[in-house]
Amino acid sequence: MKLYEDYSQSADGWNITSSLELEDDGRFLYDETWTDYTSATAGVTVEGSWRREVEAIVLHPLSVEGAVGSWVVGQERKGVERGDTLDFGGALTLRFVPPDREQDIAVGNTGMKPLTVVLEPWGTRHTVEPGERVRVVARGFGGRKQLQVVRGAERVVVYCPSGSQITFVRGEEETKAATPNRAPGSEAAKPTAMAPVAPPATARVVEPKFARFEPLTPSPDLAARIRRWIDELPTEGMENWIGRLCKVHEAIPLHCTQIYLWALRPDGQVLSIDHESFVRRAELENNRVTAYAALAQGARTYPELGELLTHNPAGVRRCEVCGGLGWTEARQPAQGSDYCQRCLGMGWYAPHTPR
Secondary structure: OOEEEEEOOOOOOEEEEEEEEEEEEEEEEEEEEEOOOOEEEEEEEEEEEEEEOOOOOEEEEEEEEOOOOOOOOOOOOEEEOEEEOEOOOOOEEEEEEEEEEEEEEEEOOOOOOOEEEEEEOEEEEEEEOOOEEEEEEEEEEEEOOEEEEEEEOOEEEOOOOOOOEEEEEEOOEEEEOOOOOOOOOOOOOOOOOOOOOOOEEEEEEEEOOOOOOOOOOOOOHHHHHHHHHHHHHHOOOOOHHHHHHHHHHOOOEEEEEOOEEEEEEEOOOOEEEEOOOOOOOOOOOHHHHHHHHHHHHHHHOOHHHHHHHHHOOHEEEOOOOOOOEEEEEOOOOOEEEEEEEOOOOEEEEEOOOOO
8 A cells, every 4th residue: 555645735824734645455545634723624525436547647536525736536537656756737736655654752741740651562562650751653554544642631642553663752761662573672672883972062042032931830739620621622623723733732722723732741841832833833922021921822712720820920911803713703894803912912901012
């Protein structure tokens, strides 16, 4: 089986995810999903048969579900092979996904008790101490297989794709990757000679132009509530992408704009995630005005977060233009809402913020 994928954006701002599976028995499955920042979705699923021609793949659709694109039952489409891509013309160009792909899942213990991480299907158990953060890395699997994670208060179960090699990483120390037929950790890794590595150059420290955010530590009761809210986040379906993204980073959603999503961890740290980027990497939000505004928005959904808003940094206040919502009603004759320019969509701002 071969897998081809593409991630792109339409001219009007929709995120497009496309995937094509070519099975060894001559069948194919094509999925195309369109999403925007409001979580609206559209898409198409196409199944049929495929054959190879000179430097090309020809798809013969037998069923089409959805209204995206120009797919028609019985109307063939040809993808020209150019290196590791298939060019179907127009805006559809798919790139081959190698079978030895890699996926990385981070697991952090923000509680007060040891956390057990179970790797299935082997049943191997690892203990993660309070404050410790580990990674589970899967390599050598193809197709659309993914690591599946079920998180609980005292146990995290990671279901690994069949045929994958698993590495359990603690801090900076990486263990030997386990073979598919041997449970991870069942054999001690043999020492490997490593070439000396020069220490990295010391980076120049640049003072931030804004006051740094110093989070309050949630009470044990609130930390437990946050962990329970994380477990309860809905993740099924395309519309619940925020829940899936927050669960990966072990946080609850606070506020979302057209570009960024802010989320809160049980230790009180506020994360900033560029959800429009491909990797959707999470970083600590160090701007105390932005972090306070995100927490204030999150307290609309989770009133218990009010205990983290007892200090008001830099005199942050609710936006008078949007009433703290981050958006305003569009001017007639337009309908809907507009991004609030006064508070930059956050609902709160510092008085010295330029208008």
